[in-house]
Amino acid sequence: MSDEKPEEKKDEKKEHVEVRDVTAEGAEKNKELRFTKRFHMVVRDEGGETMHEGEFTIKRPTIGESARIGVLMAEYRQDKPISALDYATVKTHEWLATCVVCVTKAPPWWDPENMYDNEPLAKCYAEVVAFVNSFRKAVEK
Numbered sequence: 001m002s003d004e005k006p007e008e009k010k011d012e013k014k015e016h017v018e019v020r021d022v023t024a025e026g027a028e029k030n031k032e033l034r035f036t037k038r039f040h041m042v043v044r045d046e047g048g049e050t051m052h053e054g055e056f057t058i059k060r061p062t063i064g065e066s067a068r069i070g071v072l073m074a075e076y077r078q079d080k081p082i083s084a085l086d087y088a089t090v091k092t093h094e095w096l097a098t099c100v101v102c103v104t105k106a107p108p109w110w111d112p113e114n115m116y117d118n119e120p121l122a123k124c125y126a127e128v129v130a131f132v133n134s135f136r137k138a139v140e141k
Contacts, residue, residue, distance in 0.1 A: 054107025072097035
């Protein structure tokens, strides 16, 4: 008899929304500057079953596109002052505006203005922000 124990399967809970980088040169240190990034998103229901999945392409916004994000945010809040809105609404407007401008390719199910679950939108926004921040120079102390 062998003392080996069969591998125990851990009851791992899958994330509701999972994102992974699929940009071909994603892990390379010495790459030429790229202004787009690809990632794959999987959205699961409460039971862990895949509801939606697909590949996204995002881009670094130009100065004009950054201005367009600001205009969209103002349009979403219908020119009300930010102080008149709750924090969650202001953040949702920022997520929507940023993703509308910076997502250049998405699966057919992606329609952030008509979705009920905001987690895929939040994850997509986080990918855009991380990508944009990757262009910023490190601050020396």
